[in-house]
Amino acid sequence: MPEANDIGKLLEFVRALNVPDSRPRVFRTLIRRRRPLPRPLVGLVDVPPSSALLVEIYRWLGESGGRRASPRARVDLSAAGLPPDALAPDPNATGQEIEGHCLPILQRLVEGFSTDDTAMGPIRFPRYRTADWLTRQRVTSDETEAAVELRARLPRLLRSGSPARSADGASEAAAGDVLSRTVFAVLALWPVLRLWLWISGGRIPGMSKVTRWFMRQRYLAPELSDSFLGFATRLTASGRSDENDEQIAKLLVHAFLEDLRDAYRRPLWRPSGWRRTAYPVALLGPVAPDSAGARLLTRINDIRNETGLFDPLVVLACLETAPARPQARDLGRIGDLTNLDTLESLVDRPSSDVQPDPLQRWLRNIDHMRTNRLPHAWSLPLRVRLPDPLNGTVRDPRYAHLAVPPSPPPAARRGVVTMSVLLPVLLLVAATLVAVPALRGVPCTHWPWTAGVSVEMHEGECVGYSDNARQVFTDDPYLKAIQREVFRLNGEAESARRTNPRRPLMTLVYFAGLSYSDANVRYPSAQVEELAGIAVQQRLALKKRSESEPLMRVVIANGGTEMRHAPRVVDKHLRGLFADDASVLGVVGMDRSSTATRTAITRLGDLGVPVVATTLTANDLANASPLYFQATPSNAEHAELIVDYVEGARYPRSSDKAGQPRFRKVILYYPQVPTDLYVTTLVDSLTDKLARRAIEIERRTWTTQHELNRFPPFCTPQFDRETLLFYAGRNDDFPAFAGSVANGCLSGESPAILGNDTLTRVIADPEVSKGLPPGLTVRYVAKAAPAILGGRACLEGRAEVGTAKVPAVYAALCDTVPELIADLRGYSDVRWTDRPSWVGDRLGLGYDASGLFLNTVRVAETGDRLPSRSAVAMQLRDTAVQGVTGYIDFTSGRVAKTSSLAVLVTEAGGEVPHRCLVMFPITPGEKGAPGSDGCPAGTGKTAATDTGGAKPGDDSDLEDWVKPPKSVG
Template sequence: MPEIVVEYLALLRALFVPDEKPRVWPHFWRTLLRHRRRPLPPPIVCLVGAKASESTLLERTSAWLVRGNGRAAPRVLVTADPPTGATSADSALTALVGLLDRLRIGLAMDNSGAGPITFPRYRIAAWLVGREFAADVDVTAELEDCVPELLRVARGRPQGAVHDAADAAADKTPWPVQVLVRLWPALQLWLFVSGRAPGLSREARWFMGQRYLSPELSVSFLGFAGRLVQPNRRHEDPEQVAKLLVHAFLEDLRCAYRHRLLRPSSWRRTAYPVVLLQSVEPGGVAGKFLRTVNDIRNDTGMFDPLAVVATMTHAPDNRPVGEIEELFAEPPGRTGAPRGPLAQWRDTIGALRRRHADGAWYLVLSLPDSLVRSVGALPAGPGSLPPLPPFWTRRRQVVALVAVVVLLVAAVPVARSLLPEQAPCESHPGTVIRAGECVGYSADDRLTFGSDQVLTDMQREVFRQNEIAAQRHAASPRRPLVSLIYFAGLTYSTKTNEQYPRAQVEELAGLAMRQRELNRAPQSSEPLLRVVVANGGANMVAAPWVTDNLLRPLVRADPGVLAVVGMDRSSKDTQQVIGRFGELGVPVVPTTLSGDGLEDASPLYLQPVPSNVQQARLIADYVLGARYPAGSAQAGQRRYDKVVVYYPDAPDDLYVRSLAAALEAELRPRPIGFDKLVWAHQAGLNGMDSLCSNGMADTRTVHVFAGRNYDFVPFLKSAVQGCGSADLPTILGDDAVTRVIADPHGLETIPIGLPVRYVTKGAPVVLGGRPCVEGADRIGTLPAGPAYLEFCALLAELSRDNAGYRPAWPADRTGLAYEVAGMVLDAVGRNAGRSARTGGVETIPNRAAVAMEIREQPYAGMTGTLRFSDGRIAHDATLGILRSDNVRDPGQQQRCVLLHGTAIDLGPGDPQSNRCPDVTRADDETWSPPSP
């Protein structure tokens, strides 16, 4: 092994191992007394060289640190972002928070054998810095409302994971205990912010006692917290805010490494956390982080265990650059030679820190080419192993003691009822809390997203099928195990009404049904399906961050992840995510996205539903082709002569923007009156004029709602106020309304007796009605096709096995998710059939090959033929307009008004009419193709 490699590994050992002496029982008291003395923090090692940005030294170093066979130093490798040249203080602060989040995620992973490191103080500080309130509100009062959410952030719990203990204990415990349990949540919140309870308010006490931003100017913790949120933060010094964030980060590390006699786990941390920063520029965010750590150590004089190794193209200051070869001692055979750089740094650090010198904690060393060339020679060995913890703290002894305590506690029913049902968010390796929401990914039932019970139950069903698929694959390796990432917004803001989780329930149900179908298939080469559930947060706002920081490593590590499905909504955030998956070579096959321009984000984007242009054409054809039915006084005449389109002013919403533009482009040239109404905020809908005059509506006008689902109910309530029951306005909703139709809570708010017409992208599925949910072999008087009968049988079985999942009729999203999974797996099967088999194990095709298979051969599904030979949008897929006369009636049949697309699997329809199957056609709706 080259000498330079030996010196480099010795440097690493000196950085991350605080004490090389054996710490076993005979040395217990000496060890205890020695650790009461204040140790010296490790230096910040800066490796400077021309090839620093090209070197893989730190990547190999990270790999060397994990060769501990169960024990390793906490570590994280981050490639620093280049300087952006941004001058905004908020931009610089956001960049710093982003870097600290990446460091926290890496160090919080339970991959060292000593347990994860939690960061409660930093999470609180970052959460506050990320909050923004309106300029005219009382910030302190708003923060008081956010205290429960702030407590969840501090404790690392996901949204919806804090259950109501009072309800859990009701009717199960004596009344004195119930009173205490009901009072405890309020008391816990008060103690958390009061700073008066050492155990329950340690974070608030720390914030009010640290030195940055002068906390003594604030009367209480909430008052100090109010200075960190916008718009109040603009009055504070950005440098002080940055130091507070880094100081909180370092304080959490101090607490994790503080030895406590009564906490054996604290003694198991025998190796300091190592941060490896690659390609650091002094003017970048990583350079600012290093300078801030240096300043905090000088300002506070406090110990922190953070060991940093950074590679740079040039030194952070003008100090001399040392040599790694001369690092530890005098060179052999050179008596009286100068002491090495590490010894010199230890000699001078006391004076430098007293003078608050810039770069006092930097140990600047050259990065020789010989070390860069030898990075492949970092050997496995005891050098990367942390020292053993004291005997009395090792896991077997602690586990035995804990087992006894658990047996005693299990005898107390009250304690059992208060145990949490779900692990904290940040204890799961693929998740993190951002803005109060648990985002990331999960593939097992250790963690589910959201607070809706049916949503979490359906995730558990998917995860149960994952386990069965893994067992089937182990028993039959010829069956490839394929993974799909279901990516959607599964949590919601608690301060808005945008909560429609049942749409995601329906999509997960479709995936679970496809899993069940494959898991029960005979032993063959047919693929098996594993679903990874990923949460992009409310409205997918956190989706780009989740993709970059959590899903990117997953995709690179697991070649079995072949596609991303779901994707929730057409927005700029979703468009960014599609582009980033395209860069990774991962196909994106969404369920219902239709915003125009999404296909431009990635060549691997395949949209199985028609675009908004076709949705606009369907609506225009319906309005111009609608006729009065036979038997009426105006039979055969045109029913409508005017259209009014309603949509919000939302330039960042790709779906709304493109649909509104397409409707105007389709309707203005047609021989029909056209008008539009745009609102800026949802409150504007409350002041909208009623569509009825003297209790009567204009029956010659179609009112087209082209907004989002959360605006639909307020729109309906304003539209029909003052309307009588005889003539109600004709309202036609876009396909976003299916989110309301799928949600029982949304249906309860729709005005009674109002017929609702809406566009759906999976009309043939919905038209199966209640008989399909019950597993019938006929739809009305017509027999359905084999594919649809299999779908209905799986849906009925899933409904029986999951008590909370009781759909009134098969949802379009259920069918679309089922179709999308089937299309991807069909492509995998075709590719595998042409591939060579190695050792009897079926090979998994690469992602690009799957995308090419999908494009080359149409997929004949229940919703029509999905064809991508002419582009990456399935323009031939079915698109329809349905009508629900009483959405609150779970047993009603959805009526078909008009269908566009390929053949339907529910029986014959008249091709010269609206193409609706006879048994589902609305009898009072007559339609004829409009003249071109």
């Protein structure tokens, strides 16, 4: 029969001591809020000196390995290598630092608890290590310089034993650039700043809590020192000769216990404290009376009595002799501990008066004993029966589960904590990615802090504005290139402003539809030409050096397909730009006459922003805003020109019907789109004026482009050659219309087609014009005929419009266009040799519209300051200037009715020069012949005869024109 022993009870007892809660939960602990009680200093009596009990318990506590082992440290007090206490420094020691420690046993415990094999994290001992380091310092200076010498050494303590860096300056010498020197300077200053914060005594929360603790604890009377450095010098080997050794020892032990308290504190914001589900166990033995081990236990007892603070240390010491007081009890008398939640709850368990439980009895008396500061208040000596020999009974598999600390609360587990931290971060990142699409690399995005760009993806299109190359609109390479060139010129303008601060720098917004939801409605060449005209004005402004000459920046705004998103762009993007930047004086462009464009004009007027439209012609647009200006005549004037052309057209002199009316009937082709103000007002004006002139009218409409293919062809025997087909639709439908009506026609026999001014977009785009029926003769209305009639000569730097004289503004345009084209050829993916051989009307319109704003700033008497937008609008009302497109006069109204308007003719897809048939306003020719067609000399039907007579195929063979009696041109 095996001998009875207390091994099982001892291991249950150890678990009850070192496990604060068998089922740790965060909220239950917070709600219960029962004050934890320090564990007794357990002394095991009747343990043979040769027993390996403490060794076995140490191994048993670590059997779970890194999974969840208890913090533990064992010190063999009988070991020959264990030095004695050295509170009094060795007078024969030399050097700045003493190797030995004041309390070697305490040092061994610190080293043991600092290891990280518990899955709870290592226990740091900043206070103890500071106190221990200070007690090993030898200060050789006198009392007045001791603090200075110690301060110079403190960085070594803060570096936690890392080797000091070499002071030879080799690193700094290797850093030759400014950035490296700056980095080295910052790194060199950080230790100085950190040292100041550390010894500041609590000025910066969290940075000096260790030094603050030293100045507030009770041992060695820190209040006698003016600062932490003064107190620290009292702890040094050369400064503590006048101090009480016992006070120094208690300071070290108190620092050790405070570090344990700090590690086991459980604030909600520090999950690491909640993961420490097992108290640290110190295994000491054998402890002889009046030995260093006995004195350490006494100091722990006294510190607990004197401070009244909790500490989590569990001490299990093997005593060589039983103490006189308190009386040693049998371990076997301790009741069942297997179902104990916490040690404190044992107080509430009923007890037996016959066999009192020593642990329960101690728990019930500890408050009385600690209050009376009994020297044995925390001691609990127990007699334990052990088998001889142990033979592995401590590590019996039946007791292995007792060594495993409980799992931490779910809320404190590393995975939960990691997810608790990562989940808000992930949600924040996700929200940021949603709010800042630029983080996801979305093309149509901008950073919230990025200046000069405000865009969004709306209904599949990138709309908004940009003033730099970080954001360009559309995917057309030519349109992208001209935008980048405009932005490059923006940079040059800003640079010129910095060089000459007295030159005013104005900003214009070019607002147009630069993206397309449907490839069928693409017309990027039109916008390329308008931006090219604006870029020419930018270049001309940069060439000038006078302080009175303003510079120009351009912001490019995209209103989307057919400007359908223009009101949204004004409300969500441009409104903020106008509010933040007073240098933005107005808007040019506006692209097309539609209800969306009209709404945008109204909202811009509400914001006090002047608008100069380049190509808008719908009637009554001036009523949308008092700040709206139109550089071209309205549709009423367009209709007047068309009716005059129809009524005045005659068969040419080479025809058998020479001098007879060329057209007797007009068929109007137009789409049924109520929101398209341009089409609806043009058709209404034209219908009214044709009816007044008694010209026969027929209407043919469509709602979808497919219906154009069902129009009857005209090259039939029944076709009346004196019928004019007037196309009043948009440019995207014209190729289908031309292909339908010219179906089956022989070369040179296609019907007479006159298109509205939207055909300039078709003609300006070589890809579109090449898709028209070959040899198709196209008459069309042009708003900037002088610019078109200049032909290739302007592209080559020559300002020639037939043989007529040209204004200076046109000469400046033609002088600068070749420079612009040369720069544009430097952009990748574009071949500017494919561009049309003439300067388009939109280039002239963009040039004139932006020039109007430059002129208003130039004439305003504001010095180096820009005029306000209202001042610009007032100045525009007084403007009457000669432009490339004609005479722009706003003095009699905000619509320039005196600007040029012409009917030109060309052949689709060819390089045939554009010829003028009639131009408003009609002025006397160079030879003073009244009643001429208004065309510049050398650009109309006289061009061929002036150079040697009419030839077949020339426009002189096409028709003549006489001014009708009712003409108002």
